[in-house]
Amino acid sequence: MRSLVSITRVGTYDPRAVLEAMEDCLAPLGGMGAFVRPGQRVLLKPNLLGPFAVEKAVTTHPAIVRAAILLAQEAGGTVFIGDSPGVGSLAFVAKACGLTPVLEETGAELADFSTPQEFDGPHNMVAKRLTLAKAVADADVIVTLPKLKTHGQMTFTGALKNQYGLIPGTLKSQWHFRLQRPQWLAALILDIHRIARPALAIMDGIVGMEGKGPSGGRPRFLGAMLAGRDLAAVDALACMLIGLEPRFVPVLEAARTQGIGATSVAEMEIVGEDWRTLRVPDFEKVSELEDLLRLVPLPKSLLNWIRGQWTARPRIIGSRCIQCDVCANGCPVSPAAIHPDAPPHRQIDDDTCIRCYCCHELCPNHAIELTRPRLARWLRL
Ligand code: SF4
Ligand code: SF4
Structure with missing residues (x-):
């Protein structure tokens, strides 16, 4: 069966427009209610790499986080926001990234990402035991909210790479040291993915980052929101939008060889906007x-x-x-x-x-x- 990926055109970060776009984007997937049931604890995982201002396009835009919170709450979920920033505490980074008004408006809380917990991954390739944030175990449902960006080491960062932030604090650095090849890191990311099993990815591709991502590149308007259960498929379609061959992205190539998700358009059922009309082929990529x-x-x-x-x-x-x-x-x-x-x-x-x-x-x-x-x-x- 082909992987269903939904893509919606959205030209602004106006909160109402983003909420409407997210409803449209999720509708072919059954709406947020297909993923979140009343009473469930929902962990939303935006990209909160560090304390970067919203307009830098390094982190997931607050309007995307807000819309996802509201839809998850409407479906009856209790929402927590979590990530393990590269620098600074989650509270500090969330504030710097413009999330404070969103948390105040919605009542959603920040998850505890400083407490680690060990998880078994019997089918993992790199680590049969992995330490992730305890918030992963506490959640009934994980929804990942990546930002579409280039990445100096991993070529591209989207839904699958966003799972790396489920590793708490300095442990990320230790893995970087142990796994010096992009292919090795890609295998670890898929190990995390096997354990965390996010139910849904909603990608912020309205303004992405081109060039020297994930933090030093330029914001680039794309006007796209993508969503799907299959994180590899969401990433692969995002790559196609920016003219990047998915097999050049280590985590997607690893997903293809491990049989995790769809990594080519032929394996997807793409609904919503005609994705070809949203392509930005001159998007500046890494080497x-x-x-x-x-x-x-x-x-x-x-x-x-x-x-x-x-x-x-x-x-x-x-x-x-x-x-x-x-x-x-x-x-x-x-x-x-x-x-x-x-x-x-x-x-x-x-x-x-x-x-x-x-x-x-x-x-x-x-x-x-x-x-x-x-x-x-x-x-x-
Ligand atoms: S290079 Fe950047 S991170 Fe390092 S000390 Fe200078 S400003 Fe700080
Ligand atoms: S190992 Fe090299 S590239 Fe990595 S953080 Fe240290 S100086 Fe930078």
């Missing part, structure tokens, strides 16, 4: 060549060498750095491979930096850029 390397059948050692010559390294832009040390504290390597207070040529320790780009992702001032080595620049020419 195509790095993606291609994943598909080339070369010996592992040669592939690793080429990757080393190709892979972008972080660089601190001195004029923007405010010496807050967020990057060093978030670096999964111990001791940290980034030193903001060192002279420019010693700020990144090339020998120990694992190119996870957490520093780039977390820097509140966009003071870390990813620069390509000379060979990479030449190959691109």
Whole structure:
């Protein structure tokens, strides 16, 4: 049976328009009532990467969160909002991301994402036991609310990648350190997905992020909201909207090989707006060549060498750095491979930096850029 994905055109974040659009988007799936029953505890999982202002398009827009809360409450659910931000507490980040008025209006509460709990995943590929936020166990239903963005390490971040935030606090850094290849991290994300089993994804694709995502790129208007039970299908359709081949996205390629969801349009039943009319083919993506390397059948050692010559390294832009040390504290390597207070040529320790780009992702001032080595620049020419 093909995966049902619903797509709705919505040109504004006006709260009423977003609520109407979400009702339209969910209608072919049976409405929110098909996922939430009276009395259930509903965990809504937006992307709350860090304390970024709404207009930066880093985090899920408050109007999307509001609409999802209202529909879940209307279906009889008690709603909690949760994520594990890369920097700062959930309460602090939620406030910075404009969620305070939404919580006050709706009465929804923030979930406890600081208490960990171990979960068994007997069919998992990376970890048969995983520590996630206890809020996952407390919830009867999880609805994930991703933001459509590019991602320096994982190429694209959407519904499946959004599950990574179910890992509490610093444990995320530890996994980054252990799983240095995008493919390995992708396998972990699918392990989390197997345990958490979100019932529904509603993607904020009204304004996405292109270029240097997930935090340093540019907001780009797409005017789309996508929803579906099959998170891989929602992500794959979102990729098609931005002209990105799903097999170049490690988590979607892993989903395809593990038989998790639909990753091609042929496997989907797409309802609502004609998705081709919402395409933004010139959406700026991350490096195509790095993606291609994943598909080339070369010996592992040669592939690793080429990757080393190709892979972008972080660089601190001195004029923007405010010496807050967020990057060093978030670096999964111990001791940290980034030193903001060192002279420019010693700020990144090339020998120990694992190119996870957490520093780039977390820097509140966009003071870390990813620069390509000379060979990479030449190959691109
Ligand atoms: S590079 Fe960014 S995160 Fe690191 S110290 Fe400077 S401003 Fe802070
Ligand atoms: S310096 Fe940045 S890219 Fe390198 S390991 Fe640390 S957080 Fe990751």
